[in-house]
Amino acid sequence: MRLLVIRHGESEADILHVHEGRADFELTERGHRQAEAMSVYVAEHYKVDRIWHSTLKRAAQTARYLADKTGAPLIPDEQLMEFGNGLLAGLPYAEAAERYPDVNVPAHRSVYEQESRLMFRYRAETMLSMLLSENNDDMTVAAVTHGGMIGQLYRAFLRLPYDIDYSFWSGDACIHEWLTDGEKRTVVRANFCPHNI
Secondary structure (H helix, E strand, C coil), rough: CEEEEEECCCCCHHHHCECCCCCEEEEEEEHHHHHHHHHHHHHHHHCCCHHHHHHHHHHHHHHHHHHHHHCCCCCHHHHCCCCHHHHHCCCCCHHHHHHHHCCCCCCCCCCCCCCCCHHHHHHHHHHHHHHHCCCCCEEEEEEEEEEHCCCCHHHHCCCCCCCCCCCCCCCCCCCCEEEEEEEEEEEEEEEEECCCC
8 A cells, every 4th residue: 555644735724823733723824735735746646546544624725636636536534634733723823832841751641731742643543543454565655644643653664663753754735655564664755845835
């Protein structure tokens, strides 16, 4: 199976410099252009069978461009949402740092009404399992989601420990292409941005 993991385009939170997470911002005008350009590229280079997407606006809007260009059906799933950042959602960075300083807690616990690190990883593991088991081996499937979730999906895909200190960068409306063949898993491309916007 071919899996295209795609980050949403630029959102309003990106230019407001606020914590996004579960804050439900829409795409900017630039984000709409990025999403459309990415979708044109995907439609020209892949035959997409299904598009799974986060239910947050910025990802859903990006996924709609992809559906319009490829004709593939949309499948919304809340498990693809970004990290549940609780009380930090929508707050400017400086204000959040002052009101809610970093606290070191065990992986199964959380602070400030956030989800725990283990729950975040569990969502990614569940989502990846669904993507791999509910689609045929000869299909190309897209998952439109968020930077933090993409990082967790990488850890799940590569079978890495939940607490490993690796980063997986995702630009606006950029593509990560993965292949599975039985137990073999291959990263074909990482953070490919088919636009200059």
